Amino acid sequence: MTALVALAFLVPLGVLLDRGTRAAALADAARRSGVVAGALAVTADPAAVTRAATAASADPAGRPVVHGVNAGGQPRAGAADVARATRERTVVVADVSGGVVRLEPVTVGRSVVVVEVFVTEAALTAGSGGHWLLLAGIALGLVVAAVVVVDRLAARTVASARGLVEAAMAVGDGDLAVRTQPSGPRELAEAGYAFNRMADRLVTSRTNERELVADLSHRLRTPLTVLRLDADALDSDDTSVGTFSAAELDRRRTIRRIRQAIVTLEGEIDVLINTTRKAVAHEAAPGMCDASEVVRERMKFWAALAGDQNRPHKVVGAHLRIPVAVQRAELAAALDAVLGNVFRYTPQGTAFEVAVSRRDGYVAIRVDDAGPGIANPDRALRRGASDQGSTGLGLDIARRVAQQANGSVSIDRAGLGGASVVMLLADADATPRQVSRFGLVGRRARERDPGQRRWPRQRATD
Structure with a gap:
């Protein structure tokens, strides 16, 4: 664009400069012609005219020539151009070989003579x-x-x-x-x-949300304290000493589960309050925990309940340290949400399995069960959607925790015959991959439809 603008202004300027040079050369020719015309106005004597032509230009090629007076010089103009200047009584500029001639008619007595001045091509284009x-x-x-x-x-x-x-x-x-x-x-x-x-x-907004979570968690302590006092007032839950009937054993085991659940709930509320307060005060470092440790710890609680309900269960791959970029309390809450669904929506005696594995920069926490499965996996992953009359937030909690760790949640058919819920989390020890435009597109697509990701499960052999 700049080149076009420069050409639009500079080309006309160059043409104008060329025209100025030509006009200056013709003006000089007019000056020389005027010297001879002045001499002719006084006398038509050839000698006087010759002296005037010599005085007009020292260069013989540029000396004026007078048509009609024998004052010497070699004329260059054609007869037609001389006749036109004589007839029209006007200055004529005609092209000739090597330049142009300027023909100026001058009246001498009753006749008209023409003064010719030759201008070379070099003079016309000097400096161009x-x-x-x-x-x-x-x-x-x-x-x-x-x-x-x-x-x-x-x-x-x-x-x-x-x-x-x-x-x-x-x-x-x-x-x-x-x-x-x-x-x-x-x-x-x-x-x-x-x-x-x-x-x-x-x-x-996040600070206000965490403050609200901390406040709500703190408000739960009052009814929880009442429950703990009521549980402490119950009979002993010891089943190791004495002989008891089946009904009494079941009652004491129920009391034990109630007390364990209250203790666990108190601990989780304390962790939730401390975590949210630290996040608000910017005291907590980026979330990091050992996935295997969280699985082992939570399975201690769920294993007791599984034993009371005669549920066969298995933990696979939780013996090695596998760090993930998510806070321990959040991962525990997500795992509890998935395991809670197993106990809530499958009959007593249904087997389940929890497996931890890592591959290709990701960590997979898989929960399989031998229940009836999930008829509509996509609906189950939507927040607030449930076909069982619940709040529909269990799997959504797991999904949000997985997305915080740059992962996702998928639902598939388990090898045990029921549902298989896989939480896919970024491996904190993995080398970061080179970011590319296509990888970003794929990541955004997975976030829009997290149910499309599938984790190749590693089956454990009995």
């Missing part, structure tokens, strides 16, 4: 080459300057856009402390300010 070279240099300089300026402006714009994109990606990955420095064009600067305001609002 230098003019065009100068204009070409100016045009090239303008183009180079425009390229440099546009490159600097584009670099600032690209840097501002790249900073905004990187900040948006960081916030999308969960780092709400990232802010961008608004810069660049006004539109990008306004977008940067809007992004910072959005991030501030997200931080405020």
